[in-house]
Amino acid sequence: MKRYRELSPSLRTIMTPGPVEVDPRVLRAMSLPILGQFDPEFTDIMNDTMDMIRALFQTDNRWAYPIDGTSRSGIEAVLTSLIEPGDRVLVPIYGRFGHLLVEIAQRCGAQVSTLEQEWGQVFARGQVAEAILRERPDLVAIVHGETSTGCLQPLEEIGKACRASDALLVVDAVATVGGTRIAADEWMLDAVIGGTQKCLSIPAGMAPITYNERAEAKLLRRKRIERGLRDPKQEADSGGRPIQSNYFDLSQLQDYWSPARLNHHTEATSMLYALREGLRFVLEEGLEPRFARHLEHEAALVAGLRAMGLTLFGDPDCKMPMVTCVNIPDQVDGESVRSMLLHEFGIEIASSFGSLKGRIWRIGTMGFSCNKKNVLHLLGALDAALLRHGVSIPTGAAVQAALDVYDSKVDAQG
Structure with a gap:
């Protein structure tokens, strides 16, 4: 049988847009003993993590928890849960990751329209708001910080325009969370997705998210269809569709993270330790x-x-x-x-x-x-x-x- 060497990765100074070097205290937390996911000690850790995610995104949202998976899992969970087949989705694109949002929305069966800006620039004041008035989308999905171009898109005006037109605003803040201000409530962001492997200095493997009551209302309507509590045909006629994904179904995941702790999946214990400690260090620094x-x-x-x-x-x-x-x-x-x-x-x-x-x-x-x-x-x-x-x-x-x-x-x- 082939013999394999002991794993010994080289020490690197990592100065990419992600992943980055991990705080040694986070690595130490990942080596701590495993707890069962319904152990009261573990549920306390879950509650701490939710509180810290709220502070990170500067929100009072009820729902703030991590998706088990890399950053893209968080993006997929939010978009597949909030986009129904036939929904009108607007994606303003100013770099590579805007195209990713388009692909995921199309896979959800959305009618996708785009607004494109030359790479190296962002949208000027009023551009996205005008497109929202023109396209009348059900949902707008946009990247906050495009690591492909190094550009940062201001969001305040876009949030106001979405709220005025009753469109949901979903923001990919994977690269920016923990490194620059993200004020979810003040900017009227309906759902925000972060990443662990960039400014939070935690290994890739979890995606902290938050969403508000406007987003939750759509989840609950789709959940009623899925559980047969209303006539699926009647819902279908009015545009309603059940959430197709099980693993990425936010309506089930929020039950898992609620006080009821309804079983959905086996939690990624060591990654949750890492996230909790990484967030603690962020908030301790201020x-x-x-x-x-x-x-x-x-x-x-x-x-x-x-x-x-x-x-x-x-x-x-x-x-x-x-x-x-x-x-x-x-x-x-x-x-x-x-x-x-x-x-x-x-x-x-x-x-x-x-x-x-x-x-x-x-x-x-x-x-x-x-x-x-x-x-x-x-x-x-x-x-x-x-x-x-x-x-x-x-x-x-x-x-x-x-x-x-x-x-x-x-x-x-x-």
Whole structure:
């Protein structure tokens, strides 16, 4: 029989838009003893987690809990539960992950219309609101922060427009939650999906979500059909359809997370430990200080890149604070530079997708990976890698520019 080596992954400095380095305290929590899912100690952990998810999304929603699975499981759970066949769905697209929302909505049988913006920009004030008035959708699905382009879409006006037209607003906040402000109630977001493997610095494997009473009302109507409490034909005539998925049925999952704890699936115990502890560390740091930390290290990184002579991709007025997209210099093999960073310096950055593949690098400063050591390490390594690839740059200027940013903050505080 073939013998396999003991697992021993290399230590990396991960500066991609996800996954990122995991807080060691989260890894420690994952090694704790397993509890049964109906053990009172475990249900206390579930309740703690729900409370912290509410705080994370800045909401008073009754329903705030994780979906067991990676971020896409949360997106699928929300969309498959809220979209009925024949529903009109509007998806404003300004990057790769808008197309994912379109695909999932189409699989649900929706009549999908799209509004597209050039990659590297977001929608101007009024654009999405005008499309909502024109298309009269039942549901609008949009990405908050597009990691494919490094752009952040403001949501406040879109939330108001959806509420005025009685459309549900579903937001993919996978890349932004825990790294910048998301005010679900204030912005009138009906359902929001987050991810663990980015700014929360938890392994991929859970997707915290929240949704309000408007979304729940649709779930409960579909649940009545599914359980035969109303005439399915009568409901079908009025547009109602039962939820097809079992695993991703929010109407069943909320029963599981309710005080009744109705059995639905076996909970991912160790991942729930990780989520609870990761959220605890986020809230202990404080949301506003955490957002400020992401802005500080973004500023240092950007100053270093510009001092090196590199340029950024996209409109700077809508840049995500946790993702920086860098134009690859002409005549430079971007993949060769990435390979050198990984194998010589132990640093991973990302390439991109579609028309941007080979044109930009994407650098993440997220969660636990968002720190001074990582920023300075990356800038010094990228300096060396570009010189090695024949690019003429002012040697050492990048690290010095980043240090100037850090020093200016110390001076301001002192």
